[in-house]
Amino acid sequence: MIWPVPSKRSFSLTKPLLFAGLCLFLGGCRPEPPKLTSDPKxxxxxxxxxxxxxxxxxxxxAGMxxxxxxxxxxxxxxxxxxxDGIAVVPGDPEKSRILHxxxxxxxxxxxxxxxGPLTEGEIAAIEQWIREGAVMPEAERR
Ligand code: HEC
Incomplete structure (x- = not known):
């Protein structure tokens, strides 16, 4: 039995090109880093x-x-x-349903x-964000 031997060239180029194409198609392999503002909160x-x-x-x-x-x-x-009512009370995590x-x-x-649960770090970030006033852009980019 003779196995078809793929040419080296097709291996070295096709896969990376396909992969790059897929990345572009999916809108980049990494999420875009957030655009920061002058406000730390x-x-x-x-x-x-x-x-x-x-x-x-x-x-x-979100959205629909x-x-x-x-x-x-x-x-x-x-x-x-x-x-069920208010989800976030700025400044008061313990009154904020979202945290509970x-x-x-x-x-x-x-x-x-x-x-399944968020990580403890993620929950702590939400708590700190509420405690510091729940500051965020009015309309969130999706
Ligand atoms: C798979 C879908 C799904 C996902 C993902 C999801 N939720 Fe929900 N969420 C629901 C449903 C369904 C309800 C309504 C539950 C009920 O019947 O009381 C709900 C209700 C809520 C409520 C209460 C709203 C109200 O007034 O009744 C809050 C707060 C909430 N979700 C926060 C979150 C947060 C924060 C996340 C992410 C960490 C999240 N949800 C992810 C499906 C989802």
Missing amino acids: QNFYLQHVGPVLKENCYRCH NRKGGFRMDSRSTLLAGGK VVRRENAWGKPMPPD
């Missing part, structure tokens, strides 16, 4: 909170998706919360995200 959201919410929550709570009547892609909807549901405290609602 705004930057804390852009670097440590926004990416966590986008990655773990937006598919159910409003599970529980709750949208998180603008500051006003994020503060307003959903069918990510801590998976059932008394405050269904645990979020439903399919």
